[in-house]
Amino acid sequence: MTCPPDKNNTPTRPSLSVDWEAYATMLEDSDMPLDQQQELIETLWSIVVMFVDLGYDIKPVPQICGEDQEALDRESADLVSLLHNEWAQKVTDMLNRVIYAGYIEHEQWGITRRQGHHQALISLETYQTIQERRNSKGIAAKRPDISKDFPLRGSVNCACCDKPMTAYWSRSATGKRYPYYNCQTRDCSEYRKSIRAEKIDDGFENILRSMTPSKNMLDIAISMLKDAWDQRGDQAKQAKAEIRRQHKELDKQQDALVERMVETSNPKVMSALETKIAKLEEDKLLLTDKLSQNTKPKSTLSEIIELLRDFLSNPWNIYENGSLLVKKTILKTAFKAPLAYDRQNGYRTPQVSVIFDFLADFTSKCEMVPPHGHAKQEKTMP
Secondary structure (H helix, E strand, O other), X not given: OOOOOOHHHOOOOOOOOOOHHHHHHOOOOOOOOHHHHHXXXXXXXXXXXXXXXXXXOOOOOOOOOHHHHHHHHHHHHHHHOOOOOOHHHXXXXXXXXXXXXXXXXXXXXXXXXEEOOOOOOOOHHHHHHHHHHHHOOOOOOOOOOOOOOOOOOOOEEEOOOOOEOEEXXXXXXXXXXEEEEEEOOOOOOOEOOOEEHHHHHHHHHHHHHOOOOOHHHHHHHHHHHHHHHHHHHHHHHHHXXXXXXXXXXXHHHHHHHHHHHHHOOOHHHHHHHHHHHHHHHHHHHHHHHXXXXXXXXXXXXXXXXXXXXXXXXXXHHHHHHOOHHXXXXXXXXXXXXXXXXXXXXXXXXXXXXXXXXXXXXXXXXXXXXXXXXXXXXXXXXX
């Protein structure tokens, strides 16, 4: 008997393939070297895929990250405080009950897991994820330097030593808190010299607002988006077909085990076969649960095109209104390297992504000086 397919191997978010020749042809009229054309296509494709997955995500189980992870950590801390009172056991019982996933079972009465007639609060796969997390050895603690209060932390370097700045909250004598950045490199001349976060944030806003690509870039991006959108749709259909195939395979395995049960009279063998049949039934229920989940796009193609157009036309608007994860993604895709900031003179000319570097006259729009100079100083907090 072949082993049942691993439920974690069901296609979730396969990679998308880019048509290099088609998009290289769209850049033939430019004077860009071939290596830069390849970098442009790669970078733009990664951005396009990110936006496609916002609207057409075939991954059934949401990932916890950014602000969601912070909320989970706070809730976990609250649960820890309950470990020594009567509510701790109630919380554990709730996490263990499959009834919240729309199923019933009772091992003591010999009732195996089966579909209930009540409405599920969570999917069966989410329930399985909870059990796996509870039974795991542990989850690494969230990094303390990842915070929505300082989204630029890790992306801004000290202009003197080129090492990442740190950020923190400082409390005044009146008890009011103020955000600051500083350099923590001991042999740097700017060591522990504080910079108000408002200066760094305002300067970054000026940089991001100035980054606007040409119409040609928008045309290429939209063409890529439509291609990626169609690929995601095909992958969603293929994922459904694969789940149905796995379900049929489990049916065959179950039938084979039932035939073996009929042929044997050994109680131990029968008990072992019953256990295997019950496990296969659980796997089938999980696949059925996946089939019932809605894999249709959460947004229309036109909505995602508009969102992508807004991002490329004015990345600041997306950054300002986005989650911490979106902000970090924009920082990675819009810049080749961390931004260098000088405490006295502000930002140095940044190394922007080839998307904006080639198609947007960045230096003239930003009114910035050459890389060895400094940008204009931003306004300071009163």
